[in-house]
Amino acid sequence: MDFYQIPVTTIDGTPGTLASFEGQVLLIVNVASQCRFTSQYTVLELLYRRHHPGGFTVLAFPCNQFANQEPGSEADILGFCLREYDISFPLFSKIEVNGPQTHPLYDYLKHSTPSPAETEEIEWNFAKFLVGRGGQVMRRYPPKCAPGDIEMDIVQALGQQSAAH
Numbered sequence: 001m002d003f004y005q006i007p008v009t010t011i012d013g014t015p016g017t018l019a020s021f022e023g024q025v026l027l028i029v030n031v032a033s034q035c036r037f038t039s040q041y042t043v044l045e046l047l048y049r050r051h052h053p054g055g056f057t058v059l060a061f062p063c064n065q066f067a068n069q070e071p072g073s074e075a076d077i078l079g080f081c082l083r084e085y086d087i088s089f090p091l092f093s094k095i096e097v098n099g100p101q102t103h104p105l106y107d108y109l110k111h112s113t114p115s116p117a118e119t120e121e122i123e124w125n126f127a128k129f130l131v132g133r134g135g136q137v138m139r140r141y142p143p144k145c146a147p148g149d150i151e152m153d154i155v156q157a158l159g160q161q162s163a164a165h
Helices: 040-054 072-085 102-110 147-164
Strands: 007-009 015-017 025-031 057-062 128-131 139-140
Touching: 025 040, 025 102, 025 147, 040 072, 040 147, 057 072, 102 128, 102 139, 128 147, 139 147
Parallel strands: 025 057
Antiparallel strands: 007 015, 025 128, 128 139
C-alpha cells in the first residue's frame, strides 16, 4: 500500500488520506489524554512549532487500547488537547494500533520499521514513528522516549531530505 493513500479521518470526522502530508517529515504518535506520558504533548507541540516551517508535522492518533486511557469522544479529546496543551498539529479520530482492528496506518508503520522492536506490537501510548519526506519509516521510538530526545533525528531528516531535492 502507498503510504500517502492510507485512509485517515481527522478528529472532526473528515475522511481523507495522508496525501496532504506528502513531502513532509512526520512524527506519528498514538496518544492518550490520561496517560503518564500525556505531558509529552508539550514538547511535541514545541517541536511542531519549531520545525513545521521547514517541512515537519506531528500527526497524533488517539488510542484507547492501553488501560482505557483515552475513553472520551473525539470532541472531548480535541477540547482537552486545545485547553491543556494548545495543540496546533493535526489530530485524528480514535484508532486501534494492535490486534485484529489495527488501523492500516499502524499496520504499515509496524511492518516498515527499519530496525524491528523486540515486539512488533505497539507497547503503550506515545510510541513514535519518524517518517521521511518520501513516506519511508526511518525509526521507531518507544513511549518512554522523550520527544525532545528525537529532535536531532528530526533535524537530520529535514536536512538530508532537503539536500536530496
